[in-house]
Structures are given as C-alpha cells and as structure tokens.
Amino acid sequence: MAPYESDDDRTTPGEVDEPRTGRRRAARYVVPVTVIGMAAATIGLVPAIAASGDPDLPEITAAQLIEKIAKSDVEQLSGTVKITTDLGLPNLGGLESGLTSGAMGQGGDDGSSADPSAKLTELTSGTHTLRIAADGPDRQKVSILEDAAEYSLIHNGEDVWGYDSASNEVYHGTVDASGKDREQRPPATPKDFAEEALKAVDDTTSVTVDGTAQVAGRDAYKLVVKPKQAGSTVGAISIAVDHETGMPLKFTLTPSSGGAAVVDVGFNKVSFDRPAASTFDFTPPKGAEVTEDGELDRGRDRSGPSRTPERAPKSGEDLAKGLDGLKMLGEGWNTVATFDTGAGGGLPTGDVGGDLGGFVGSLGDPVKGGFGTGTVFSTRLVNALVTEDGTVYVGAVTKDALVKAADAGK
Amino acid sequence: MSRAEAVRRASPLWTLGLFRSELLTTFRRWRTLALLGVLAAVPVLVGIAVRIETGDGSSAGGGGGGGPAFISQITNNGLFLVFTALAATLPFFLPMAVGVVAGDALAGEANAGTLRYLLVAPAGRTRLLFTKYAAVLVFCLVATLVVAVSALATGALLFPLGDLTTISGTRIGFSEGLVRALLIALVVAASLVGVAALGLFVSTLTSSGIAAMATTVGLLITVQIVGQIPQLHAVHPYLFSHYWLSFADLMREPVHWDDLTKNLGLQALYAAVFGSAAWARFTSKDITA
Incomplete structure (x- = not known):
C-alpha cells in the first residue's frame, strides 16, 4: 500500500503501468476543465435562450x-x-x-x-x-x-x-x-x-x-x-x-x-x-x-401644476427654454434654437453658457459658413454653435445641419 | 484493491472523526488563534476610532460618505459596527486569514512530513481532501463570526442599540436587524468559499506550506489590484472578489438579490473549478513527504 497510490475506485491494474500513469493523471484534469466549459456555456447560452422567441401578440397599429x-x-x-x-x-x-x-x-x-x-x-x-x-x-x-x-x-x-x-x-x-x-x-x-x-x-x-x-x-x-x-x-x-x-x-x-x-x-x-x-x-x-x-x-x-419637468436635454427647445431672445429655426426634429447673447466675440453668459465658458479651448471645433465663423460644441445628441458675434444655435441636429440652419437664419 | 474496498466500507462516523481531528488541529494552532485575534481586534479598533472621532458630536466619515460602508451610521446604532467591520475586513483581512489556513492545509502537512501518515489511514485521498476543505470552510465561518460577534459586543458597549434604518430608508426592529446581521455574516462567510478553494488547490501544488500561503495571498492581492483597474472591467465580473460587497444589499428593503445570487454563484463556480482541480492534482500526485 504505497502512499502515492490513489484511492480512485476506477483504477484498474492495467492503468498502473508507468506509461499510462501520465495519461490517467491528465484525465483527471478533464473534470475542472469540463466545469469551466459548462460554466462558460451556461453564461453564454442562458441570455441567448432568454432573448430568443419574440412573443406572439395580436397586430396593432x-x-x-x-x-x-x-x-x-x-x-x-x-x-x-x-x-x-x-x-x-x-x-x-x-x-x-x-x-x-x-x-x-x-x-x-x-x-x-x-x-x-x-x-x-x-x-x-x-x-x-x-x-x-x-x-x-x-x-x-x-x-x-x-x-x-x-x-x-x-x-x-x-x-x-x-x-x-x-x-x-x-x-x-x-x-x-x-x-x-x-x-x-x-x-x-x-x-x-x-x-x-x-x-x-x-x-x-x-x-x-x-x-x-x-x-x-x-x-x-x-x-x-x-x-x-x-x-x-x-x-x-x-x-x-x-x-x-x-x-x-x-x-x-x-x-x-x-x-x-x-x-x-x-x-x-x-x-x-x-x-x-x-x-x-x-x-x-x-x-x-x-x-x-x-x-x-x-x-x-x-x-404651476401644469409644468412638467424637462428631461435631460432632448432637443434644442428643451435646452434653450427660458433663455431670453429665443428664436426657433426649422421645424420638427430639425428645430434649431437660436438666441443672441449680445456678447459680441465672447461666449454667452446664460445658464448654459456660463458652464460652457470654461471649456471653450478644449471642446469646440471651429467652423466657417455664410454666417461667419464660430465654434461648434458637440455631444452625441445635442450640438451647439456659438458664432463670433455672440449668437448661439442649439439643436439635436448634425453639425452640417446646424451650420445650414445658421446660414439660413442670417 | 483491498484499500479501495476499505474506503467504501468505512463508516460515516470515521469521516466525522477525521473531520473532528482536522478541526481540532486547525483551531489549536497558535497561528489560527492569532489570526482570529487580529480579526477580533479590527472591529474594536474601528469602534474606538469612531467613538473618539465623534466624541464632539460630529458624524463619522466626515459626513460625506467616506470610509467603509455604513460607518456614518455607527454612532446612531452599534449594530452598524457589524456591517462596517465586515465591510472593512472582507476585502483583505478575512481572505488573507482564509488563504493562510487553506494554503497550509495540505502543503503544511507535506512540509511537516505528516501527510503520508494521514494517507496511511484508510481514509483515502478524496475524503482527506474533502475533510481539509470542510475544515477550511468552517474556519471561514468562524472567522466571519468572530468579526461579527466582536463588532456586536464593541458596538453594544460604545454606542446605543435599537431600531435601525435600512439603507433604503425604511425602519426595521432591532431583532430583525440582528437576523440581517447574521444573514450578512453567513453571506460574507460564503463569499470566502472561492478563496478557500483556490488556496486548497495551491496547497496541492507544492510541498512548502509557506509557498502555498504566500501564493494564495499573492493571488488575492493580484485579484484585488486587477479589480481596481477600470481598463480591465471586462474581466471584473469573473474575479472572485467582484461581488463581495454585495452583502450590503441585504440591508436594502426589499432585499436586492441580483448581486447576492451572482456572488454565491460565482463562489460556487470557483469552488467547483478549483476544488476539482485540487482533486485532480491531489489524487494523482506522488506524496513524498
């Protein structure tokens, strides 16, 4: 009864032979590897199964x-x-x-x-x-x-x-x-x-x-x-x-x-x-x-009770609401809000501008157009154009559309 | 093989006997007692520090939510010291203690030359491994309870007790708070199952107890560091420590189970993977010492 022998019940006399011992030992590692494989499969498959099969519901307009x-x-x-x-x-x-x-x-x-x-x-x-x-x-x-x-x-x-x-x-x-x-x-x-x-x-x-x-x-x-x-x-x-x-x-x-x-x-x-x-x-x-x-x-x-709180700025209208001298250009989703801050050459001093003011250098992209020159501030949803004469255009529109609106608005 | 038959015929009591002797060996060690002593001292230190800091009436943690979880509530309710102490010890002290005990489990025996004698007894390697793992798990539970009980005693001595406010803002009675504290202690103990399995696996790899302990604790530190690097967030959910602090979800009302179940599932996975790896290694290795 040598101490290096295992207590594995599956051991047959043939497997004790030296060349096979290595394989027998390696075979045991199949267990942890299988566990890892099963876990990975479960993690991968369960969301896929859960996501499959859109429910059948009656048609609706x-x-x-x-x-x-x-x-x-x-x-x-x-x-x-x-x-x-x-x-x-x-x-x-x-x-x-x-x-x-x-x-x-x-x-x-x-x-x-x-x-x-x-x-x-x-x-x-x-x-x-x-x-x-x-x-x-x-x-x-x-x-x-x-x-x-x-x-x-x-x-x-x-x-x-x-x-x-x-x-x-x-x-x-x-x-x-x-x-x-x-x-x-x-x-x-x-x-x-x-x-x-x-x-x-x-x-x-x-x-x-x-x-x-x-x-x-x-x-x-x-x-x-x-x-x-x-x-x-x-x-x-x-x-x-x-x-x-x-x-x-x-x-x-x-x-x-x-x-x-x-x-x-x-x-x-x-x-x-x-x-x-x-x-x-x-x-x-x-x-x-x-x-x-x-x-x-x-x-x-x-x-007043009828006022609903605005959400995170979803459109130019929301963002610019409450600022004075507000004008809307365009219609629907392409509405661009514009207002004149009166601060020629400077940045607006309104609520939004005050916060934007500090980040001019790092955030803006200079643009040129029929309106003159200005800087576009981009996020993934809302773009804002601040012209050199202090006019601000804000909208949930692309940079090009913003410049176009600014040209048209001039 | 006659010995294999002997294994099958061995009575369950034999296993219990082996387990009992294993427990006795583990908990009689000075090293284990010293670890438990250090763990018991942590809540006392935290409690005294909070008591001194708030002696002038200010709130702990600067009132800004700094420091370990729940620390700002300790002054109002001593029971929160249990949660704070567990939150403070779980990232490092507790798993380190478990790593020391688990790493030492087999490698220590091999180092001392006692492993072969254990294997001469008709217990079998698989059974010995299970017994060792069970003893380590008992140590996990005992270590956690030592922290919890020490924290509760310190909290009761230094601060008022009574109804407590859950982190969701609702109130629960003190007895329910105690039940939650016990549940949290159990979850924290269960959070250590993964480290215990990892330590046991490392322990089968070497015949040096010190090397196994150092490796386990080193792995723990590595995992904790990886868990702190935001660029590696893709691997974070697979680290055994990722959901550790989810025990605090038991203090929400109603309890938020998502992360808790993820934590327990992850610990079970670590136990299965490293437990079976330890089995694969231990049952096929040459025991020379």
Whole structure:
C-alpha cells in the first residue's frame, strides 16, 4: 500500500503501468476543465435562450399603441429600472450639473448630499440601477442603488424625503397634497421618457410598430419613433410597451451616428402589485442631518401644476427654454434654437453658457459658413454653435445641419 | 484493491472523526488563534476610532460618505459596527486569514512530513481532501463570526442599540436587524468559499506550506489590484472578489438579490473549478513527504 497510490475506485491494474500513469493523471484534469466549459456555456447560452422567441401578440397599429400608452393608468407598481446614459459629454461635473439643474428646474445648491437635484445629476452619465415603487398619486419612491448605499427619494402624501444612506443625510420638503405629484418624481421610468418622446410626434415623424419583445418577463410591443428629415442627431427612439397595461417598459434612444444608445431606460423587473405600505414610510434616522427645503416647493408652486419637468436635454427647445431672445429655426426634429447673447466675440453668459465658458479651448471645433465663423460644441445628441458675434444655435441636429440652419437664419 | 474496498466500507462516523481531528488541529494552532485575534481586534479598533472621532458630536466619515460602508451610521446604532467591520475586513483581512489556513492545509502537512501518515489511514485521498476543505470552510465561518460577534459586543458597549434604518430608508426592529446581521455574516462567510478553494488547490501544488500561503495571498492581492483597474472591467465580473460587497444589499428593503445570487454563484463556480482541480492534482500526485 504505497502512499502515492490513489484511492480512485476506477483504477484498474492495467492503468498502473508507468506509461499510462501520465495519461490517467491528465484525465483527471478533464473534470475542472469540463466545469469551466459548462460554466462558460451556461453564461453564454442562458441570455441567448432568454432573448430568443419574440412573443406572439395580436397586430396593432401605431395609432392604437400610442392611444394605449395614453390610456395607461398604472397606479401601483414596483420594479427595478436600469438606466444607461451616454450623452457623449466630457466627464465634467460642472457642465453636467449645469445642464441638468437647468433641465430639472431646480436650483438646489445647499450642499446637502441628500438634495434631490444634486443626486439626480448623477443619472446623466453612466449606468445606474433604480428601484421604483408607486402606489397611487400620493406615494412614490425612487431609489438609486449604489455600492453598499442607496439614495432614496420618497414622496408620501405631503412629505418629500430624500435620504442618502452613505452620508446619513436627509432632505425634507413638503408639497401641497392636492398638487400635481408627477413633478415630485424624477424622470426615471421608461414611461417618463416615452411621454416626452411622444410629445414630439408630428408630421415630421414616422411612428411604426416594430414587432414584439420580451421586457422584464412581460410581452411588449415595440414602438419605433423616427425623424423623417435628414440632419437630426436622433436616429430612432424605440419604446417597448407592455401589451396588457400599455405601460412603457423600455425606452431606447439611438443616435443617427450609430453606436451605443444615448439613453437606455428599461425595467429589469416589474410588478403591478401594490407595494408594501411600509415602503413609503420614512422617519429620519437618529443622528441624521436633516436639511429642510421650502425653496424648492415655492418655486414649483409658482411654475404651476401644469409644468412638467424637462428631461435631460432632448432637443434644442428643451435646452434653450427660458433663455431670453429665443428664436426657433426649422421645424420638427430639425428645430434649431437660436438666441443672441449680445456678447459680441465672447461666449454667452446664460445658464448654459456660463458652464460652457470654461471649456471653450478644449471642446469646440471651429467652423466657417455664410454666417461667419464660430465654434461648434458637440455631444452625441445635442450640438451647439456659438458664432463670433455672440449668437448661439442649439439643436439635436448634425453639425452640417446646424451650420445650414445658421446660414439660413442670417 | 483491498484499500479501495476499505474506503467504501468505512463508516460515516470515521469521516466525522477525521473531520473532528482536522478541526481540532486547525483551531489549536497558535497561528489560527492569532489570526482570529487580529480579526477580533479590527472591529474594536474601528469602534474606538469612531467613538473618539465623534466624541464632539460630529458624524463619522466626515459626513460625506467616506470610509467603509455604513460607518456614518455607527454612532446612531452599534449594530452598524457589524456591517462596517465586515465591510472593512472582507476585502483583505478575512481572505488573507482564509488563504493562510487553506494554503497550509495540505502543503503544511507535506512540509511537516505528516501527510503520508494521514494517507496511511484508510481514509483515502478524496475524503482527506474533502475533510481539509470542510475544515477550511468552517474556519471561514468562524472567522466571519468572530468579526461579527466582536463588532456586536464593541458596538453594544460604545454606542446605543435599537431600531435601525435600512439603507433604503425604511425602519426595521432591532431583532430583525440582528437576523440581517447574521444573514450578512453567513453571506460574507460564503463569499470566502472561492478563496478557500483556490488556496486548497495551491496547497496541492507544492510541498512548502509557506509557498502555498504566500501564493494564495499573492493571488488575492493580484485579484484585488486587477479589480481596481477600470481598463480591465471586462474581466471584473469573473474575479472572485467582484461581488463581495454585495452583502450590503441585504440591508436594502426589499432585499436586492441580483448581486447576492451572482456572488454565491460565482463562489460556487470557483469552488467547483478549483476544488476539482485540487482533486485532480491531489489524487494523482506522488506524496513524498
């Protein structure tokens, strides 16, 4: 009984022969290799299997589908949303927060990390997982899942709580219970984005139903919204609509230049059951630093309940709204907003320009045209042209289309 | 082969006996006790540091969310020290301790010249390997529980206890908090299964205990460094440490299982791959010492 012999039951006397020993030993490594192979196959195949087989759903026209979305009255839901944004912005916090705080219509700069506007700017770049729960118009909760931490925005009746678990800070605001609750919810669900996109539908837009898909385990129709005109940076917007509830489950905006989606928001999991009531209960934890904020709501009341918060800038109109001396050139998706800053030779001093101002040298591309000379600032979706005489042209159009619009506008 | 038959006839109690003696050997070692002592000291140090830092009423971590996870909540609830201590020890201290024990498991015996005597006993190599791995897994659990219990004791002494706020902002009672702490400790222990299997495999490769320990700990450091390099993000999901901090998802309400299940699946995969590789190596190698 030599100690170097193994206890393997399969050992037969013949295999103990020296030349075969090596092969027998090597054969044992088949086991770990097989395990690796099976794991790789599983990782590779499972998503492929899950993705295959678009569901069979009755035919529906685009108009019927849009109506279905409009009629959708989902009040109770909970789910996980994955949001990926790639605006092609340089990774500069100042610019992003400038754009977004402008877009959100909130000027919160009280320095609390629990402040919603400070937190939500994070969503304008990268990939985030959100948890969403809603129970009627009075109770909603959105949580941004972070590493070992979470930022929750809870609307329960009159209270709006923001809780940042990483720093244990709390933000508290109140709303008129009868007021429009929609504004309290950040634009996080595919529905928010879809509604915004469908607002833009007019005769310059082609809307088609492009088959079906499975989203978050539910059968959905795919609605594709495309600009008819050339020159828009928006390639296509694809919206997956749940066939039962008419709830948009996934929103994807692909740029005309190709590549990854600029905005991709979709449910990973969704349930239309009523979430547990305790989900919306919030008491500031002991020792947490609470920031009261009344400013936010007074601002909201002034702007009136009909005002919907603008999303991440989707078109020139959104971006430039609120700036003085605004003119629109062109129509539909190719609309270019223009305004004169009056600062000849300089850069605009408006909200957007103030943030852009610091990055002139590194970000701009000089262009020449019938309008004179200027600098084009590009992102994957929105391009802006600042001419030497201080006129700004902004639009979700290509650089060429922007220059053309500027020529025509002169 | 008569010995193979003897293996099959061996009673289950025999395996238990082998396992018990293996546990005793492992936990009687001064080295093991010293490792557990160091692990127990970490939460005490963290607790005292937080206590001193917040003595003037300021919040820990500068209030900006710096430092290990959950550190800002410790002053309000001592139970959070358990989570902070586990988050602080999981990246390095715990796997290092496991790497030392796992790396030493077979190579140490070979080094001391005791491995051949173990194999003379009618236990068989496969069974011995399983017993060794089981002992290492028990060490994973014990090490984690030592950190958790030490943290709980320190937290209870230095800070108030009571209802706690989950990171989702909802409140849970103290008893449910304790249950979650226990669950987290179990998940953290399970997170070490992969390192344990890796260490055991390395341990079958060499007859030097020191070399096996150093290799295992070296691999751990390498993996942790690779995990920090953003350009290598394509390989990150396959590193055993990638989902380690997902244990914090147990503190969400409702619990977010996605990463937790990925973590457990990944650990099981590492255990299967390196466990079978260790088996392939150990059952076919010449034992000379």
